[in-house]
Amino acid sequence: MMTAYILVSLLLAVQPTAPPKQAVVETAAGTFIIDLDPEAAPNQVAYFMKLAQQGAYDGTTFHRVVK
Template sequence: MTTGEIHTAKGIMKVSFYDEDAPNTVKNFVKLSKEGFYDGLNFHRVIPNFVIQGGCPNGTGSGGPGYKIDCELTGDNQYHERGVLSMAHAGRNTGGSQFFICHSRDNTSHLDRNHTCFGKVTEGLEVIDQIKAGDKIEKIVIND
């Protein structure tokens, strides 16, 4: 199982990725992380009791890596709950680099099988609640 760490000024979130449920999404996120794509990007969208979202190179939610990836929605872990990492998109099969992390299961069931869940924060859940809009992703470390 692939694991990683999302480093922020508010703390570190340790993540276990859903290698079996979302192999292509995990591979894409790992590739971008290892290339340093996410280093210094901000969490541009923070909605309390819903999600924190980052991964836009423009810092606004308008950009991506220059390509799109398909959604992977059929695995056993395709439901949104506290700590789940999911691929943001502007419509089916338009994800790329933007991702969000869920605050809770409340208000997220409509995302199930619409956005690809590709991992979960296993340690550092309290960091999710401390992130504010504009806070930066210092780096993402992949342990494979």
């Protein structure tokens, strides 16, 4: 009985994780993926995704490149 209780408790404690939010960026130099972290920056991720879905970044250039 105790084993069943522990097993059920462990199963209930495991929460499925949501798939990571990602942005796929296509450039003339190639394609890359940006991992977004809505837990760390929920407002910024939501705003970035809104702008991306509206096409705000289409045809723009990078203003800063770090090597």
